[in-house]
Amino acid sequence: MKTCLVSLVSDQTIPNILVALHFRPDFLLFFSTKKMEEKVKTKAILDTLLMRGLDYTSNYHVFQVNENSLLDLQQQFIDWTAKTGDAYNYIVNLTCGNKLMSLSAYDLFKEYEATMVYVPIPRNEFLIPFPKHRPKEPTLLKERLSVEEYLTAYGFSINNKSKTIKNFQKAKERRKITEFIINRYEVLQELFYTFIQDLRELIKKFPKNGYAYSLGKTLKNDSEREMLKLFGFGYENGKFIKNLDKSECRFLCGGWLEEYVYIAVEEALGIKGNVMIGVEAIDRKGNKNEFDVIFTYENSLNLIECKSLDPDEGSEFKVGIIDFYYKLGALRRNFGLTPNAYLATTSKEVYDQTGNIKPHLIERGKQFNITLVPYDKLKNIKEFLSKT
Structure with missing residues (x-):
């Protein structure tokens, strides 16, 4: 007899996806609500499964x-x-939905001798709690979702995948430079403030053929000279040019800070995780989110916002952190993404x-x-992340 997996739909889509990937049933039944269907939660689950080669379009x-x-x-x-x-062997995932939906599903499918499973979020395992006097040992959920799969599960699509690959390649190429900067940032920060002041507005309307940059700043130490040399600056008529x-x-x-953090995270994760840099994700309403x-x-999503700002612009830093709070709040409120x-x-x-x-931060x-993650922790961010 064919197998049917029953899922209760809620904002949290990952447990339903992981259980489906584990059992790979013949048919999927979803108990959803008007609100969840308006949020296209069922479609997000199906789209994510399709990325793994499980096409349930007709099933x-x-x-x-x-x-x-x-x-x-x-x-x-x-x-x-x-x-x-239709007749199936039923597996019922009781993890999501509200309590009444779970009670109703349990009461209904126990008459069909269904296997009831429950995922204790955030652990990557499921329980078979019944019969209650003879519960089985937890079963490991071995599948691990990539960044793209995780975002798809919450209704996002990445619209700059080719650019993220280029970002990755650039980060690899400039690794030596980013490590040099992070280890000498205290004596390089004045140089980078000059870069920000000279170039920040240019990024918004960058010339197609590049920009002939001439650095007018008087260098103050050997680290600044070494930094310019590593980055390929030339010297002409008393100015550094590139x-x-x-x-x-x-x-x-x-952007150097993003690249440094990206390389550090990638090395810390190894094959146990998936990391991307400079991602632009579009939500179901067409709004762009930048990460x-x-x-x-381990099937949890992690965001790192990188802020390299002028020390005398405390107000700008406060705006930066408030923007990040707002971004997270919107993700949780609109998509259940935590x-x-x-x-x-x-x-x-x-x-x-x-x-x-500062305590208030x-x-x-x-x-x-x-x-x-302040500067003194950034130099050992791999160790820092392993402890958090």
Whole structure:
């Protein structure tokens, strides 16, 4: 007899996807609601499974039920089976949906001797809690989702995949430079503030043929000279010059920090995770969301926002962190997406007079599940991330 997996649809799509990938059933039944279908949650689940080669286009059915009724879910299923005459071995994922939907599904499918499973989020395993006096040992969920699969599961699509590959390649090529910068940033920061002041506005309307940049600043130390040499600057008529492309311009205006963090995270994860840099994701309404560094690890989503700002622009830093809070709030409110989040910054504005991170930033971060990664932690970010 064929197998049918029954899933209760809610904002949290990952448990339904992981269980489907584990059992790979013949047919999918979804008990959803009007609100969840307006959010296209079922479609997001199906799209993610399709990315793994599981095409259920002709092998699924959605019941749109009254989430506050025990009987509606059951009656719709009974009417459907009477009409189709289909018979299956049922597996019921009780993880998602609200409590009434779970109770109704359990009450209904126990009569069909269904296997009931439950995923204790965020663990990558499922339980078979019944019969309650003889529960089985947890079963591991071995599948791990990539960044693109995770975003697809929440209704996003990546619209700059080819660019992210180029971002990755550039980060690899410039690794030596980013490591040089992070290890000498305290004596290089004045040089980078000059880059920001000279080039920041240029990025918005960057010339197609590049920009002939001439650095008028008087260098103050050997590290600044070494940095310019590593980046390929020439010297002519008393000025350091280089024809910059847009990627190089972004790098000098703070993109170096994104590349440094990306390489560090990739090496920390190894084959256990997936990481991308400079991702532009479009939501179902066409809104664009930009992520500096984004990675999955053990089926959790993690965002790292990178801020390299002027120390005398405390207000700009505050705007940056508030923007990041707003971004996370919107993701949670609109999509049920609850990533682990980090704010990596070289700004000294995060410290108080005693050299500790300002308490109000720590407390505000806790409210949004954001961990602040200041400069003194950035140099050992691989170790820092392994402890968080």
